[in-house]
Amino acid sequence: MNIDVQLAVSPASTFDRLVRARHTGSAVALAGRLLLTVAVVGVSVTIDATGRASIGLASSLGVAWSFVFVIQAVASATVILPARGREVTALRAFELWCHAHVPWSLWLLLPALTATVLGHKLGDPQLAGLALVPLGWTLVLLSAFARQVLRARRPLLVVAVHQAVLWGLAVCYVTYAVGGWDRMLAEIGL
Amino acid sequence: MSGARWASLALCAAGLLAGALEPRPPAREPLRSGAHWLLAVDFHVHGFPGDGALPPWVLRDEAARAGLDAFVLTNHNRVSTARAARRMFGDTPGPLVIVGQEVTGRGFHIVAAGLEERVDWTSAAAAIRAIHAQKGVAIAAHPSAAYRTGWDEATIALLDGVERAHPSMETPPAGSQFAEFDAHAAALKPGIAFIGSSDYHVAQTPGFCRTWVLARERSADAIVAAVREGRTAAMDMAGQLYGNADVVRLVRAAHLTAPRPRTPTVWSRTAAAVVAIGLLLLILL
Numbered sequence: 155m156n157i158d159v160q161l162a163v164s165p166a167s168t169f170d171r172l173v174r175a176r177h178t179g180s181a182v183a184l185a186g187r188l189l190l191t192v193a194v195v196g197v198s199v200t201i202d203a204t205g206r207a208s209i210g211l212a213s214s215l216g217v218a219w220s221f222v223f224v225i226q227a228v229a230s231a232t233v234i235l236p237a238r239g240r241e242v243t244a245l246r247a248f249e250l251w252c253h254a255h256v257p258w259s260l261w262l263l264l265p266a267l268t269a270t271v272l273g274h275k276l277g278d279p280q281l282a283g284l285a286l287v288p289l290g291w292t293l294v295l296l297s298a299f300a301r302q303v304l305r306a307r308r309p310l311l312v313v314a315v316h317q318a319v320l321w322g323l324a325v326c327y328v329t330y331a332v333g334g335w336d337r338m339l340a341e342i343g344l
Numbered sequence: 345m346s347g348a349r350w351a352s353l354a355l356c357a358a359g360l361l362a363g364a365l366e367p368r369p370p371a372r373e374p375l376r377s378g379a380h381w382l383l384a385v386d387f388h389v390h391g392f393p394g395d396g397a398l399p400p401w402v403l404r405d406e407a408a409r410a411g412l413d414a415f416v417l418t419n420h421n422r423v424s425t426a427r428a429a430r431r432m433f434g435d436t437p438g439p440l441v442i443v444g445q446e447v448t449g450r451g452f453h454i455v456a457a458g459l460e461e462r463v464d465w466t467s468a469a470a471a472i473r474a475i476h477a478q479k480g481v482a483i484a485a486h487p488s489a490a491y492r493t494g495w496d497e498a499t500i501a502l503l504d505g506v507e508r509a510h511p512s513m514e515t516p517p518a519g520s521q522f523a524e525f526d527a528h529a530a531a532l533k534p535g536i537a538f539i540g541s542s543d544y545h546v547a548q549t550p551g552f553c554r555t556w557v558l559a560r561e562r563s564a565d566a567i568v569a570a571v572r573e574g575r576t577a578a579m580d581m582a583g584q585l586y587g588n589a590d591v592v593r594l595v596r597a598a599h600l601t602a603p604r605p606r607t608p609t610v611w612s613r614t615a616a617a618v619v620a621i622g623l624l625l626l627i628l629l
Binding site (some may be wrong): 155159190193197198199202203204205206207208209210211212214215218219259260263267269270271273275282323330331332333337 | 346349356359360361363364366392393394395397398399401406419420421422438448449451465546547549606607608612613614615616617619620622623626627629
């Protein structure tokens with residue numbers, strides 16, 4: 155079992171072990187972890203949208219959709235940078251948080267796997283329902299991250315701030331994509 | 345990195361390489377009919393950034409694979425992606441990209457094609473006038489009951505076209521509601537253009553439903569003019585044609601068949617499966 159899966163299965167003890175192992179971050183390790191997640195996003199979007207996968211398509215769509223990592227980085231920065239109790243550098247904290255990608259990576263790959271291996275395309279309602287699993291799982295990971303890595307006295311507050319920033323930015327993008335704030339406000343009668 | 349992870353990475357790379365080696369379907373030459381071109385156009389396609397999955401450069405390639413001669417990039421209440429795409433491709437070979445917008449308001453959606461600037465969405469009538477002021481055309485998008493409360497007879501009479509073929513028509517009762525709205529529009533405005541579009545976001549493929557356009561030349565302006573003059577036929581996913589009798593006759597004579605749903609070849613599906621499995625193993629091992 156690799157370290158990412160160990161972290162997904164037992165987050166508190168794994169984060170604790172990783173913090174003890176090294177306090178300073180490695181840009182190479184962070185880049186490697188980001189590359190893996192860009193590949194997951196690129197491959198899942200390319201298979202969902204075209205039914206195929208090639209180097210050109212996966213890299214193209216991975217780069218196009220990499221704005222989701224910018225959102226993730228901003229949300230992480232809002233809780234990592236102000237954390238005064240953390241014993242690791244900010245770079246190491248980012249690196250450790252990137253280890254927690256497993257729940258969402260599996261969810262992203264699921265429709266690509268069912269479409270290509272089983273020949274069955276998952277519907278939007280099914281995917282939305284299944285998203286509750288990585289959503290809840292990530293909250294558990296984030297809570298462990300807040301306690302073991304950031305040494306936060308109020309880990310639930312860290313979880314709340316991170317999720318508020320993350321989903322707030324995601325809602326901003328969705329609003330842009332479906333026609334703008336003015337239209338959204340009009341739709342709800344404001 | 346462990347041997348198992350290297351093996352997973354190699355599997356993933358092999359799948360991506362195999363996917364890249366798959367031969368492309370042959371490019372379809374645009375058809376001529378006397379002095380006119382018979383062009384396959386998708387008037388309703390969403391791209392990234394927006395709520396479509398594919399950025400314009402991939403979208404254009406998908407449109408070429410689907411045998412389209414042109415498509416209108418119609419993001420919700422935005423023209424920025426479409427304008428960037430038009431600038432990006434210029435006169436390079438491949439499907440034409442026409443700047444459009446899905447004017448998304450309360451109780452109506454309008455596909456606008458041939459725009460330069462964003463159109464305000466607050467009322468259907470005002471939107472259509474703004475589209476016409478830019479020399480564009482206005483098409484009622486997927487006019488099922490949910491998207492019909494913003495229309496009145498005077499506004500319907502301003503339209504240049506109606507979506508007659510759309511993937512949602514397979515879901516009852518949308519099909520019969522489209523037919524009812526379109527018959528009403530045709531009675532109010534004889535010769536109104538019937539349009540087929542995919543409303544592509546992520547599923548299916550661009551051109552899944554399409555429009556055959558009899559255009560004087562292979563250009564965005566000529567395609568828009570053909571809609572204004574009603575020289576179109578909508579084709580649904582079953583190959584059923586609706587619209588201008590001359591265009592329908594020409595399409596039938598040319599034996600142009602129904603657009604195929606996305607059916608990856610065994611090669612591409614296997615390559616994609618290998619990539620997905622490789623990535624899964626890379627995450628887990």
